[in-house]
Amino acid sequence: IFNHQTSKIMPIVRFYIFKILKALSERNIKYDKIKENESFAYMPLQFQPEASIDIQSSNFSNQFETARQIAMHLPSKMCLYVKDHPAMYGLRKKSFLIKLKSLPNVRLINFRTSTQDLLEKSKILIAATGSTFFEAALIKKPAIILGSLGDVIKLPNIEKLESFNQLKELVDKKLNQDF
Numbered sequence: 269i270f271n272h273q274t275s276k277i278m279p280i281v282r283f284y285i286f287k288i289l290k291a292l293s294e295r296n297i298k299y300d301k302i303k304e305n306e307s308f309a310y311m312p313l314q315f316q317p318e319a320s321i322d323i324q325s326s327n328f329s330n331q332f333e334t335a336r337q338i339a340m341h342l343p344s345k346m347c348l349y350v351k352d353h354p355a356m357y358g359l360r361k362k363s364f365l366i367k368l369k370s371l372p373n374v375r376l377i378n379f380r381t382s383t384q385d386l387l388e389k390s391k392i393l394i395a396a397t398g399s400t401f402f403e404a405a406l407i408k409k410p411a412i413i414l415g416s417l418g419d420v421i422k423l424p425n426i427e428k429l430e431s432f433n434q435l436k437e438l439v440d441k442k443l444n445q446d447f
Contacts, residue, residue, distance in 0.1 A: 290361070294358065297365055297376070300349075300369070300375035300376055300377060302385070302386070307346045308346060308348065308390055309338065309348050309349070309394050310348075310393050310394070311335055311350050312383065312398055313331050313351065314353060314397055314398055321397050321415070324397060324416050324418075325396040325415025332364065332367065335348060335368060338432070338435065339371055341435035341436055346391065346439070348373060349375045349377050350368060351377040352376075352379040356379075383400060387404055387407060391410075392442055394414070395414065396414040397415050401420050402420075405424070410447070411426045411442075412426070412428070412429050412442065413428050413429070414428075424447055425447050
């Protein structure tokens, strides 16, 4: 049923036991809710390890530090909503999510929350990679790409960030841009 690197049963069983235990401990995290009328940028966490973040966007592979930098450089009265990748459920450490939640100006959103709902209510999408850029383009949501994700940069709603020091100005520019 499952494709694994080994045919031995013990490593496979151990992996699934640890995944179930992590998933159960994750249920104790108190996620933030989407607040009505709150101005926020949306950052989806990426599946890791994966080539799109670890190779193409290696400068942003430390997703905790990337979220911290984004939250620090957002315009005033704007916060950062971060949502974990659904496929990472039970794989990321609970301590990582709690540490992320404790960052100032960051709200941790449950991975079960609809991406479409988050995109529609957000002011802007900021991420290193991901298919969320295509979803944002469909609803004409401004987006800032951090990494090098090939042809995604050609979408009319996307602009590449060169330095976190430029983030505030770039967010203001994208929010005032008409698509």
